[in-house]
Amino acid sequence: MNKTRFILRIGVCIIIIGLTILLPSITLAGAGSQSTNFNTSPNGTYFELVACLHRGPHEIRINAPQAFIGTISVFNYDGIRLLIEGTKSPILEEYIQGSALIDFTLDRRGAYLIMIQSNVSTEIQGSIGLVEKGTINLDMILDSTIIITIGTIISILALTLSILHSYKLHKTTQPK
């Protein structure tokens, strides 16, 4: 296999990867929901959860006894780093009492820390659910578009090289 054909194959493979990432991002939009149980010890203790979330609107569903009073905070990747260093800068912070529904929108895909702080003197058990609302995964579409563009550029480059090569070959084999 010559070099230009090899580069062209790589370009086509990258385009195919991009297209197949794009397809589930469109067809499976809004299908994601995750849930887990949580347990908070008395006063001022935390329950921490890391979730990998897409860009777009989300909903947190907290199912807890009516006696539960606390705060829920959501930190992005940089927020987690700042939290470790001692600065609390959540992208969302809400006071909750009992069960609650909290809507929030993320502007990028990544790891998010969800922290529930208990402000009651008893141990509380509950459950937390994360729902991705029914919109298209814009960040995955954007990423797949970038991948498709890279693949297209590589393919065009390979085709140009191939045309140049055949033109050169044609020129040298032509009788003067």
Next chain:
Amino acid sequence: MTKNRFLMNLTWELKNLFRFPFPEILLALFTYMIFQSHFGLFSGTFQSLSWDQITYDLTWKTTYDTAFLTLQAYIPMAVLASVFATLAFAYEIENGLLKVHFSHPTSRRAIFSSKFLSCFLIIFATLSCSLLFFAFMYIPENDLYLIINSRFTLSILLLAALESFFIVSLTVTFSILSKKASVSLVGSFATIYIIQLLSQTENLTLLPPRAFSWELEFLFPLSYIGRYNLSMLPNFLIMPIVSILLTIFSYIYFSRRLELS
């Protein structure tokens, strides 16, 4: 001379299996199977950890979830491995092409190795490519730590290699024993599918693809433990040993017992 012959055979076999559009179809199937999964949650006491430990945990989570997805691609892998093993062995035996190979001054060992390796490489390369794309797109901000903690990234590749090795060894054995393209194609896929059904419906954890969960647990020990759990080593070794035995059996049959009419 023998080494050159082996390389020549391998190049020829690779050209045969890597021709358009085989790798492209594999890539599309694997990528679709892997990227349709949803992300997961994990809890812990993150505030008490250092930043290095948190990035380590995120890397572990990324690679564990990615490695788990190798099981998602099991059935498409089985279908395509059956096709490749049939093309490389049974089809050539049936059509008499293997006789032409044997008439060359090449050992049967070189022919078998080049055919087996090409079947393995096409599946492993495309699966790894899809898995690495997924791993690097999972938490984009943490990608640097995915490179720094390369042990986990390499473990994904090892798991993909073990799974590909098992499937290829089984399909190749079927292909050599059957000697007929149709029997090899249907038989090997049916066997893999029945094993998969038994593993899932009868809860038989020693059968693939569930058996690969042992490998996953061994290669990705929980981040707070941080080292390999040696008590799981016997379970980890089951599938590689089965694959090696199948490969040795098919090699011996191919090199000593295979008679071409």
